[in-house]
Amino acid sequence: MERRRSFPDVLAGGVFVLIGGAFVAGSLGYELGTPLRMGPGAFPLLVGAILAALGLAIVVKGLVAGEMISFGPIPWRAIGVIVLAVVFFGFTVRGLGFVPTSAVTALLTTLASSRVRPLTAVAVAAGLTVASTLIFVVGLQLRIPLWGPWLGF
Template identity: 90%
Template sequence: MERRRSFPDVLAGGVFVLIGGAFVVGALGYELGTPLRMGPGAFPALVGAAVITLGLAIVIKGFIAGEVVSFGPIPWRAVAVIVLAVLFFGFTVEGLGFVPTSAVTALLTTLASSRVRLLTAVAVAAGLTVAGTLIFVIGLQLRIPLWGPWLGF
């Protein structure tokens, strides 16, 4: 029986370990507290440890039970549009406000696929904007203006 190693699994698991490690290192700058009175660093430390564990499991799976995966062409359009959407959100959320920035970001990411029609993309963007507003601005009470000063509101 031949054992194959899966480089994509090992690489993905390694990225998970690095991200989890960054969370744990960042959490150590805050007070961890006790199990009954957790401090602000406890949750990021626990999430980081969970991500590290998941990453190590993926690395082990890649070494033991890897499978040959053939990659197709890289969808450069999707990569570029999603990166552009994330940058747009980061640079404009304070100036435009949450609602218009979320709508444009959701529309851009939906249109990253060449198979999505414009009407479907608009419907998805509207739904995600409403859901994001309800969850983050109203539910979690993040201090992000719904409409920003660039729009004159």
């Protein structure tokens, strides 16, 4: 019988083992209490261990009889740009204010697509900034200043 190795299964299992293990390690730093009077660490320790065990089972299964899933290409450009755009938003929205932050975030995000033309990107970013200002600030009365203190006024 030929073994079917499945890279996605092993990767997923690995992620689960890693995260489960990290939570287990973290839980040990908190008070565990007794089985019947649990401390803050007990529940995450238990669930973390279950997750790690399930992850291990998935790895083993992936090595023996894995699911055949095509992993496909990875859109590195999109990942990088979207991460940058969202982190930029979180980092600057208070300092720069709603309008500049939204505009830059929208512009960066449009660049995630490799097929976008520069002019389209600018037009989309401008349109989205206007639309989101109208919806969130004018319409829903969101309490974010339009222009932030970093801009000096």
